[in-house]
Amino acid sequence: EIVLTQSPATLSLSPGERATLSCRASQSVGSYLAWLQQKTGQAPRLLIYDASNRATGIPARFSGSGSGTDFTLTISSLEPEDFAVYFCQQRYNSYTFGQGTKLELK
Amino acid sequence: EVQLVESGGGLVQPGRSLRLSCTASGFTFDDYAMHWVRQAPGKGLEWVSGISWNSGSIRYADSVKGRFTISRDNAKNSLYLQMNSLRAEDMALYYCAKDSNLVVGTVPGVLDHWGQGTLVTVSS
Numbered sequence: 113e114i115v116l117t118q119s120p121a122t123l124s125l126s127p128g129e130r131a132t133l134s135c136r137a138s139q140s141v142g143s144y145l146a147w148l149q150q151k152t153g154q155a156p157r158l159l160i161y162d163a164s165n166r167a168t169g170i171p172a173r174f175s176g177s178g179s180g181t182d183f184t185l186t187i188s189s190l191e192p193e194d195f196a197v198y199f200c201q202q203r204y205n206s207y208t209f210g211q212g213t214k215l216e217l218k
Numbered sequence: 219e220v221q222l223v224e225s226g227g228g229l230v231q232p233g234r235s236l237r238l239s240c241t242a243s244g245f246t247f248d249d250y251a252m253h254w255v256r257q258a259p260g261k262g263l264e265w266v267s268g269i270s271w272n273s274g275s276i277r278y279a280d281s282v283k284g285r286f287t288i289s290r291d292n293a294k295n296s297l298y299l300q301m302n303s304l305r306a307e308d309m310a311l312y313y314c315a316k317d318s319n320l321v322v323g324t325v326p327g328v329l330d331h332w333g334q335g336t337l338v339t340v341s342s
Contacts, residue, residue, distance in 0.1 A: 144325065146328060146329070154334070155222075155313065155332040155333055155334045155335065156263070156313070156332045157332070158328065158329065158330050158331070158332075161318075161328045161330070162328070167330060199262070199263060201263070201329070203325065203326045203327070203328065203329075204325065206265060206277075206279075206326065207253075207255070207265035207326055207329070208265070209262050209263040209264070209265075210262070211262045212262060
C-alpha cells in the first residue's frame with residue numbers, strides 16, 4: 113500500500129497569506145496525485161487532480177505541483193472560505209489518502 | 219450539477235447487515251464508474267470498493283473483501299453497498315464518489331464528485 117504523509121498537521125495563517133501544504137508518498141505515484149478540500153459537515157471537494165490540474169470551478173489561487181514522491185498544494189492568498197482540512201490522494205495503485213492538514217485561522 | 223445522495227446508514231449490532239444506497243443526478247450515470255469511500259470518526263479516508271459502468275469490473279479493499287458487495291442499477295441511477303458481518307471497525311461515514319472513467323481499471327480514475335455521506339454506527 114502506498115502511504116501518503118502530509119505536513120504540517122495543522123497550519124495557522126491569516127486571510128491574505130500564502131499557504132503551502134506538502135504531501136510525500138512512500139513510493140513514486142507519477143503525477144497521479146489529487147488534493148481534496150473538506151469543510152466540517154460537508155462532502156470532500158476535488159481541487160487538484162494529476163498533481164497540477166485544477167478541477168472545474170476551482171479558483172486560480174489554488175495550484176498544485178510536484179511529481180514522483182513529493183507534492184505541494186499552494187493557496188496564493190487565503191480567503192475566509194479556504195479554512196478547512198486538505199487531503200492528498202493517490203490513484204497510481206488503488207486509492208490511498210493522506211491523514212490531512214488542517215488549515216486554521218490564526 | 220452533479221449530485222450524489224447517500225442513504226441507509228444507521229445503528230447496527232456487530233455481525234448484522236446493512237445496505238447503503240447512493241442516488242445520482244446531474245450526469246449520465248451509466249457513463250461512469252462509481253466508488254464507496256469511508257471515513258471513521260476522527261480518522262482519514264479509506265477507499266472501500268469500486269464498480270465499472272456496466273458492473274463488469276468490481277474491486278474491494280482487503281478490509282471488506284468477502285463481507286461487502288457493491289452493485290449498481292443504471293435504470294435507477296443508483297449505487298449500492300451491501301455490508302454483511304459488520305464489525306466495530308466498519309463504523310464510519312460512508313461516501314459515494316463518482317469516477318472520471320468508465321471502468322475500474324489498473325489505474326483508477328479521478329474521484330471528481332462526492333456525496334455528503336451516510337453514517338454507519340456498529341455497536342451492541
